[in-house]
Amino acid sequence: MSLLAECATSGGNPVEGELPMCYAGTMQVRALEHWEKRYFDAINAIQPDPEKSADFSGMVRIEGGRFLMGSDGPQARPDEQPPHRVEVSSFWMDETEVTNAQFREFVEATGYVTVAERAIPLEEFASQLPEGSPPPPPEMLQPASLVFHLPEEGKAVYTVNDWWEMKQGANWRQPQGPGSSIEGMDDYPVVHVSWYDAMAYARWAGKRLPTEAEWEYAARGGLVGATYPWGNEPIEQGKPKANSWQGEFPIRNERLDGFFRTAPVKSFPPNPYGLYDMAGNVWEWCLDWYDASYYTYLAANDMVRNPPGPNRSYDPFLPDLPQRVMRGGSFLCHDSYCSGYRVSARMKSSPETGLEHTGFRCVRAAP
Numbered sequence: 001m002s003l004l005a006e007c008a009t010s011g012g013n014p015v016e017g018e019l020p021m022c023y024a025g026t027m028q029v030r031a032l033e034h035w036e037k038r039y040f041d042a043i044n045a046i047q048p049d050p051e052k053s054a055d056f057s058g059m060v061r062i063e064g065g066r067f068l069m070g071s072d073g074p075q076a077r078p079d080e081q082p083p084h085r086v087e088v089s090s091f092w093m094d095e096t097e098v099t100n101a102q103f104r105e106f107v108e109a110t111g112y113v114t115v116a117e118r119a120i121p122l123e124e125f126a127s128q129l130p131e132g133s134p135p136p137p138p139e140m141l142q143p144a145s146l147v148f149h150l151p152e153e154g155k156a157v158y159t160v161n162d163w164w165e166m167k168q169g170a171n172w173r174q175p176q177g178p179g180s181s182i183e184g185m186d187d188y189p190v191v192h193v194s195w196y197d198a199m200a201y202a203r204w205a206g207k208r209l210p211t212e213a214e215w216e217y218a219a220r221g222g223l224v225g226a227t228y229p230w231g232n233e234p235i236e237q238g239k240p241k242a243n244s245w246q247g248e249f250p251i252r253n254e255r256l257d258g259f260f261r262t263a264p265v266k267s268f269p270p271n272p273y274g275l276y277d278m279a280g281n282v283w284e285w286c287l288d289w290y291d292a293s294y295y296t297y298l299a300a301n302d303m304v305r306n307p308p309g310p311n312r313s314y315d316p317f318l319p320d321l322p323q324r325v326m327r328g329g330s331f332l333c334h335d336s337y338c339s340g341y342r343v344s345a346r347m348k349s350s351p352e353t354g355l356e357h358t359g360f361r362c363v364r365a366a367p
Helices: 020-030 032-044 100-110 122-127 195-204 212-220 294-299
Strands: 059-062 065-069 084-088 091-094 144-148 164-168 283-289 324-327 347-349 363-365
Touching: 032 195, 059 212, 065 212, 084 212, 084 294, 091 212, 100 195, 212 283, 212 324
Parallel strands: none
Antiparallel strands: 059 091, 065 084, 091 363, 144 164, 283 324, 324 347
């Protein structure tokens, strides 16, 4: 939600009548350590499940190797450059994104409450704001998450605020807010999960989130220089190869892939490594901090083995906001907007943010 903040004040502090999202951005920038400790306390309280930790079903062994990470192709953005040589060790990866059924099992076993389901006490919130700030609107303190909606017909579209709505009651159980549910959607990817929520699930399952290098290596599936997990053409015989946006974004989705929002996992063929939905459907959290210039640092070395990611986050457009890496694109990705379903495409978000198009999958080290 911090990525949507567009406060009018030059200092970024909320003023009377400001958008609720401006409070969200201020809170996240100024009080990250306060909230992060709470989230990690909840994660560390989870006991790994011994049976899950020994279970490799639904996972694919990825043999280690070397590859060229990043891209300097025509669609490549600055943070994907320069391409650089990386070596990764063997690991196991979930063949699909974590599903609603799998996440429900975790919640029922541990009692875990996601970030999107937690209310914020007024006193605690106010203590994190700059001195003299007006009280936040009541809706800012209620559990909420970001839900996609089509812009009003005929309305000019200028910013992401025109198609994202902070909706009270939206969470992994109610993806579009109150009145919606995941009944009959056990095999759909869980959404509205923050990076902390993904870390909590991974701890319980005896797994972890993939590094960005592991994720891209797996997504490429051994195809050298390919744009997508399956090759270089996004559409074959008139049918898209992934769940993404077809049409004019965000005005009209022609649904050539058969879906308007998320799709059940395994709705599309896997990549050569046997991994499903490495492009489209939902963005997937990675372990790494996001640093727009990290590839320049890596490229200065001849070969980097198992890069752990930068030791801090840096985004020149939001220099004060720590962010984690997301990969793979989502059902909202379109060439005119983000083309995030390319194997080299990078995205980032603040770790406490959950959205309707954000999920994850896990990995485990190979012996």
